[in-house]
Amino acid sequence: xxxxxxxxxxxxxxxxxxxxxxxxxxxxxxxxxxxxxxxxxxxxxxxxxxxxxxxxxxxxxxxxxxxxxxxxxxxxxxxxxxxxxxxxxxxxxxxxxxxxxxxxxxxxxxxxxxxxxxxxxxxxxxxxxxxxxxxxxxxxxxxxxxxxxxxxxxxxxxxxxxxxxxxxxxxxxxxxxxxxxxxxxxxxxxxxxxxxxxxxxxxxxxxxxxxxxxxxxxxxxxxxxxxxxxxxxxxxxxxxxxxxxxxxxxxxxxxxxxxxxxxxxxxxxxxxxxxxxxxxxxxxxxxxxxxxxxxxxxxxxxxxxxx
Amino acid sequence: xxxxxxxxxxxxxxxxxxxxxxxxxxxxxxxxxxxxxxxxxxxxxxxxxxxxxxxxxxxxxxxxxxxxxxxxxxxxxxxxxxxxxxxxxxxxxxxxxxxxxxxxxxxxxxxxxxxxxxxxxxxxxxx
Numbered sequence: 001x002x003x004x005x006x007x008x009x010x011x012x013x014x015x016x017x018x019x020x021x022x023x024x025x026x027x028x029x030x031x032x033x034x035x036x037x038x039x040x041x042x043x044x045x046x047x048x049x050x051x052x053x054x055x056x057x058x059x060x061x062x063x064x065x066x067x068x069x070x071x072x073x074x075x076x077x078x079x080x081x082x083x084x085x086x087x088x089x090x091x092x093x094x095x096x097x098x099x100x101x102x103x104x105x106x107x108x109x110x111x112x113x114x115x116x117x118x119x120x121x122x123x124x125x126x127x128x129x130x131x132x133x134x135x136x137x138x139x140x141x142x143x144x145x146x147x148x149x150x151x152x153x154x155x156x157x158x159x160x161x162x163x164x165x166x167x168x169x170x171x172x173x174x175x176x177x178x179x180x181x182x183x184x185x186x187x188x189x190x191x192x193x194x195x196x197x198x199x200x201x202x203x204x205x206x207x208x209x210x211x212x213x214x215x216x217x218x219x220x221x222x223x224x225x226x227x228x229x230x231x232x233x234x235x236x237x238x239x240x241x242x243x244x245x246x247x248x249x250x251x252x253x254x255x256x257x258x259x260x261x262x263x264x265x266x267x268x269x270x271x272x273x274x275x276x277x278x279x280x281x282x283x284x285x286x287x288x289x290x291x292x293x294x295x296x297x298x299x300x301x302x303x304x305x306x307x
Numbered sequence: 308x309x310x311x312x313x314x315x316x317x318x319x320x321x322x323x324x325x326x327x328x329x330x331x332x333x334x335x336x337x338x339x340x341x342x343x344x345x346x347x348x349x350x351x352x353x354x355x356x357x358x359x360x361x362x363x364x365x366x367x368x369x370x371x372x373x374x375x376x377x378x379x380x381x382x383x384x385x386x387x388x389x390x391x392x393x394x395x396x397x398x399x400x401x402x403x404x405x406x407x408x409x410x411x412x413x414x415x416x417x418x419x420x421x422x423x424x425x426x427x428x429x430x431x432x433x434x
Contacts (some may be wrong), residue, residue, distance in 0.1 A: 045316040049387045053349060053380050147391065179401070221336040221352030229351045232379065233391070240318065303407040 008276035012269055019265035022258045025088070029255035033184065036144070036248035040181065043244060047237045049281050054234050057227050058197060070196050074172035077112045078135070078160055079103060080153070080244055083120035084142045084176040084250040087260050088262075092179065092187070092253035093122040096133040096246075099189035100177040107175075115160070115171055118244070119153060145247055151241035157239075171200075174235075178242040179249035185247035185256075194238055195231075239306055310341035310363045311384045315372060317393040322372065325365035330386055331358040332379050339379070345354075347382040354421055356429035357388060360408045371396045373429035375422055 013208050052090075081100040083093045104114050118124050118137040136156050141149045163170030174195040179187050219226050313330060315323040331340045332353035341348065352374055359370040377390030404426040411420035 042320045217347045217349040
């Protein structure tokens, strides 16, 4: 066997081994998307009812609360960036990080100091490599986050926003950057301002709740107390939803990346097989011409000696 | 008889939904009973058992759930009970809750003790 042919054969073997792996990863990711989507759907009733309740309080009372009123001169803003722990997901992480970068630049241009909170080791290592300060980070649960994880993430954020900005190092605003799961094929990084609640958000919440005007609620024990209890839960539920969507998006991105890797491997195997075939043919052709050449040389020599 | 529609949802799932004639829950200022046609209400729930007297399509009976903090909201005959953690009594493992209570008491873990005792209270409320 020719040297050339042996090299091609070896490469085909290694590419098909890789293809097997990427195909398996594609299958795994595909099954996880379904699970993650189911979790998103299961968390929806709670989030919906909570948004409705927040809308009701925001509309039905004139209670002033640190979480709903805008600071006159916001100076510090917290940004929560949600990435994944593992790569092999195409542009998933870099897109989310890029969206966070844009937000950071915008906030800096508005004269606000950005305090970073990060979920997922990809984001952590991006910031670590560039030597940027990270207030707090979490890793290890991005593939299937639980509500307890969301609570753990929300706690320091709520603490930071309730603390006084100047004296206690708190923040005035809370932004969240995550990848929204639009469909199997589309996942878009989005950035939202979670707190203080924007007016449109309260409005949208109210509309989502009861199509039009909400009834006048009786608050038990009082509007302030209800709001006090409600808003941290609201933040937790928003973060939980964002984590779940990010997980679903990550799996979808992995599936797509692995699918195209499998397709590429297939393509590569095909062209390598062609090359190997050509090399084999060339070997055979050469051998034949060598034999023919040798035979005719022999025949020529014999013919000479006969005379 | 008039009915109200109840949705009992936990953070990660819907626990129970159906028709009821009376719902009794514990808010931070005391127990409150909600019947059809109640004034719109939004309250903060304490950890405790919630009793739902079912009627209509759901059949006559009583459903009791252990709720660990959360909210009650009622408007237009729709009652929502929101809780981070909520369990129906038949989902509660009594032995485990009792063990957890013992353990929490010995370790002076107030939160765990409260959780376990709420579960046990909910189970005894059914009997």
